[in-house]
């Protein structure tokens with residue numbers, strides 16, 4: 336025994352140096368009446384879909400003695416059909432890949448295109464998991480910057496790419512936590528710059544695209560073999576508990592992630608459940624329309640209260656500007672409303688919930704603003 340006294344028992348382990356002193360990702364999972372902190376869909380799956388899941392899973396259960404379809408061909412085919420139907424751009428099974436949440440998709444991409452000696456660049460504030468997955472795969476993370484209004488300033492973005500020559504570039508549209516969406520022309524210019532710097536992979540995270548005023552950037556895949564669009568069933572589909580994410584890209588990118596994915600990574604139960612959800616996309620997208628109305632209501636009411644509100648294309652709203660964000664976060668929590676502090680100075684983020692949840696949030700905000708002014 337012996338050795339120096341350590342406060343964190345992890346640090347006593349022979350762990351990788353870059354993980355020392357780090358803390359795991361995670362929004363607090365607190366048991367409060369109104370939880371609006373993780374951009375979940377507030378609507379439970381409809382009964383007809385629950386019944387269909389039970390049916391499909393029962394069917395899968397009869398074959399659980401066997402490994403699942405390693406390449407998830409049926410699921411990828413249905414995902415390609417969904418993307419084609421909703422975006423108007425023809426996508427094939429070979430252009431689609433699925434994994435346990437888009438986080439796993441992103442991890443597989445970084446395992447294949449990042450890794451030790453390589454780097455990835457994103458424009459912060461953005462989805463903090465991009466940096467964390469980079470770190471977990473040994474990829475150096477370069478934190479690029481945005482304008483004060485959270486838009487990506489194109490000239491500055493291109494200069495950052497030229498300077499750092501990253502192997503992977505992350506874009507996020509609509510961006511989490513700001514809610515801002517990207518114009519196709521920005522993605523095209525970033526892509527061109529990233530190819531000039533060294534050919535590099537450009538990943539557009541479209542986790543919230545179903546909530547956007549803008550259409551998907553899938554149309555840009557044509558003629559851009561190093562472009563990837565990632566998607567998830569966690570938000571618009573209301574299936575965060577399912578853990579199903581997917582990507583669309585050139586078939587060669589799909590072949591590349593198969594070099595690093597664990598065999599049989601997507602369980603038969605997961606595949607069966609996701610397939611059932613894809614039979615009910617019309618109902619699920621109906622909830623999205625209601626959530627967009629709720630989002631716009633939150634924007635309007637917060638603006639009416641005198642808050643600074645970032646224009647949102649997602650199912651959440653970034654708002655402020657507070658001298659003490661932590662105090663506002665706590666005051667809302669004291670009133671039973673959990674929102675998110677993403678560490679963006681002066682700003683908090685609230686997810687659009689049900690009409691009643693949003694009313695509770697807005698009432699709490701009115702009370703809190705009275706208190707602090």
Ligand SMILES: *Cc1c(COP(=O)(O)O)cnc(C)c1O
Nearest residue numbers: 436437438462511542567569580
């Ligand atoms: C919520 C979110 C995801 C979803 O991740 P899953 O692993 O699919 O649940 C991906 N990207 C962004 C930007 C998100 O906010």
